[in-house]
Amino acid sequence: MDVTHALAAGMGGMRTAGDLVARMQMSRGMRLKEAKEYVAGRLGCTVRDLSDSYAMEQIRGEKGLGRILDHSNLHPGEPNAMMAKFRIAELLGLHINSVERFKELAGL
Amino acid sequence: MEAKVPTRMGDGFMVEMTSSELRADIEAATELAAAKAKVPPLSTDEQEHLLDIYASAAAFTAVDIGDQVVLSCDGGGSKMTGTDLQDLLESEQRLGQDILELWHIEYSYKAIKTILPFQQQMMQNVQMMLTAPVQYGAQPNLAFYSKPDGPAENWFELLPRGDIAGARAAIEEAMDHATKDFIYVGEGMLDAGADGMDFDTTGGAGDGDFFSTLCAVKHLRAKYPEAGIEVGMAGEFVIGVHGELEWDGRRLAGLWPKEQLEVCQDAGATIFGPAVNIRTGKSCCWNTAYSITVTKPCMDVARIPVHPNVGEGVGGVPVNGYPPEDAASRAAKAHVDLLRCDGL
Numbered sequence: 001m002d003v004t005h006a007l008a009a010g011m012g013g014m015r016t017a018g019d020l021v022a023r024m025q026m027s028r029g030m031r032l033k034e035a036k037e038y039v040a041g042r043l044g045c046t047v048r049d050l051s052d053s054y055a056m057e058q059i060r061g062e063k064g065l066g067r068i069l070d071h072s073n074l075h076p077g078e079p080n081a082m083m084a085k086f087r088i089a090e091l092l093g094l095h096i097n098s099v100e101r102f103k104e105l106a107g108l
Numbered sequence: 109m110e111a112k113v114p115t116r117m118g119d120g121f122m123v124e125m126t127s128s129e130l131r132a133d134i135e136a137a138t139e140l141a142a143a144k145a146k147v148p149p150l151s152t153d154e155q156e157h158l159l160d161i162y163a164s165a166a167a168f169t170a171v172d173i174g175d176q177v178v179l180s181c182d183g184g185g186s187k188m189t190g191t192d193l194q195d196l197l198e199s200e201q202r203l204g205q206d207i208l209e210l211w212h213i214e215y216s217y218k219a220i221k222t223i224l225p226f227q228q229q230m231m232q233n234v235q236m237m238l239t240a241p242v243q244y245g246a247q248p249n250l251a252f253y254s255k256p257d258g259p260a261e262n263w264f265e266l267l268p269r270g271d272i273a274g275a276r277a278a279i280e281e282a283m284d285h286a287t288k289d290f291i292y293v294g295e296g297m298l299d300a301g302a303d304g305m306d307f308d309t310t311g312g313a314g315d316g317d318f319f320s321t322l323c324a325v326k327h328l329r330a331k332y333p334e335a336g337i338e339v340g341m342a343g344e345f346v347i348g349v350h351g352e353l354e355w356d357g358r359r360l361a362g363l364w365p366k367e368q369l370e371v372c373q374d375a376g377a378t379i380f381g382p383a384v385n386i387r388t389g390k391s392c393c394w395n396t397a398y399s400i401t402v403t404k405p406c407m408d409v410a411r412i413p414v415h416p417n418v419g420e421g422v423g424g425v426p427v428n429g430y431p432p433e434d435a436a437s438r439a440a441k442a443h444v445d446l447l448r449c450d451g452l
Contacts, residue, residue: 001419001420001425001430001431001436002181002184002185002199002203002205003203003433004168004431004433004436004437004440005179005418005436005437005440005452006179006203006204006205007168007170007437008168008169008170008171008436008437008440008441009170009171009175009176009177009179009437009440009441009443009444009452010176010177010178010179010204010205010206010452011176011177011178011179011204011206012176012204012206013179013200013203013204013205013206013240014200014201014204014239014240015204016204018176018178018179018204018205018206018240019206019207019239019240019241021178021206022178022180022206022207022240022241022451023241023303025178025336025378025379025413025450025451026207026241026243026303026304026335026336026338026378026379027303027304027334027335027336027378028334028378029373029377029378029379029411029412029413030413031410031411031412031413031450032177032178032413032449032450032451035178035413035450047174048173048174051173051174051176065239066239068201069201070201080239081236081237081238081239082235082236082237084239085239088239094334095334096303097298097301097302097303097332097334097335098235098236098301098302098303101232101235101300101301102235102236102301
């Protein structure tokens with residue numbers, strides 16, 4: 001069922017900008033239209049690009065926002081996971097809880 | 109003779125219906141929903157669009173390009189992929205989930221309280237490895253605070269005896285314990301780095317269950333201003349087991365999705381998930397029309413994202429261990445197209 005909904009109606013998570021739009025909904029309570037426009041503005045792309053895996057693969061790579069990794073799509077030396085979340089927090093102007101916890105625990 | 113298309117009943121069984129039969133189901137469902145919830149029925153155009161979605165033999169359907177929405181989940185993943193961390197990584201990297209959820213198989217706040225440090229450690233590890241937001245989820249399950257599972261008297265035994273005052277006192281005692289547990293777990297998981305909390309199947313034990321959740325939401329919102337807080341409901345209206353509980357002067361018993369949303373967003377939730385349970389003896393087309401009709405008024409008053417529940421047995425998705433993709437995808441498309449909702 002998870003796969004069905006992801007294909008039928010989902011933004012695509014990290015394959016696209018679904019995780020970024022989701023963060024604006026979770027943290028700021030933004031409705032979908034507002035959240036998409038906010039993220040597109042920060043990324044400098046169109047709203048339609050946000051759920052386009054072709055466009056977002058390029059944009060995420062350029063901005064270091066983390067990309068899907070598999071055997072034919074490896075990016076050593078590029079930010080992912082926690083490293084990417086530092087950049088996402090800065091890009092979106094968000095307080096990301098785990099990033100703040102990381103700084104605190106790492107003594108940064 | 110009018111052609112028939114394969115379609116599903118609410119239990120997932122495949123049947124064949126004509127377009128006229130599907131249209132009749134849509135009309136009957138929206139009229140019933142409108143009468144019960146005291147909301148407008150779907151317009152003629154909306155009913156026609158719903159018919160277009162269901163009067164098709166396609167194995168799968170989807171929203172238009174650009175209309176995709178944010179997917180949150182209650183639970184999610186398989187729990188069969190080695191560890192929670194591997195399971196969540198797979199959901200992020202392979203399924204493309206927008207919001208992930210860490211959860212334990214004993215999916216109640218009362219139970220999670222006893223293993224909180226283990227869940228906190230897992231959340232910390234998960235947050236190091238994932239990029240997408242990860243919330244923590246469990247169910248309020250107020251009934252677990254009554255005997256024989258909990259300390260309060262069992263109001264479901266007191267009510268049939270006519271001991272209304274005793275039942276209400278028992279519910280209120282359980283609510284005190286429950287609210288403390290929801291806050292204890294919520295604070296613990298947010299302190300461990302969670303991006304948000306999910307109160308899943310809220311109101312499953314009635315208005316007391318809902319009230320305790322709202323109290324916890326208000327507390328967590330005040331303490332963690334940027335935390336995500338999702339409240340997913342248990343059913344289309346709140347059952348008045350207590351009957352006298354009010355939130356800011358509004359009685360919780362009997363609230364339908366629009367009013368449920370209003371109290372949730374006032375309490376501090378950032379995502380609201382209405383749930384409309386399936387009628388197994390009706391077609392999925394009937395169930396989707398019913399669900400959309402009672403949920404639609406939410407969209408006009410929402411200040412926060414609305415993610416209708418389209419999981420197993422809710423929102424027009426059959427109550428079946430393996431919800432058929434033809435039915436689940438139609439439910440998803442119908443809710444997005446007709447509600448213009450913010451997520452699922």
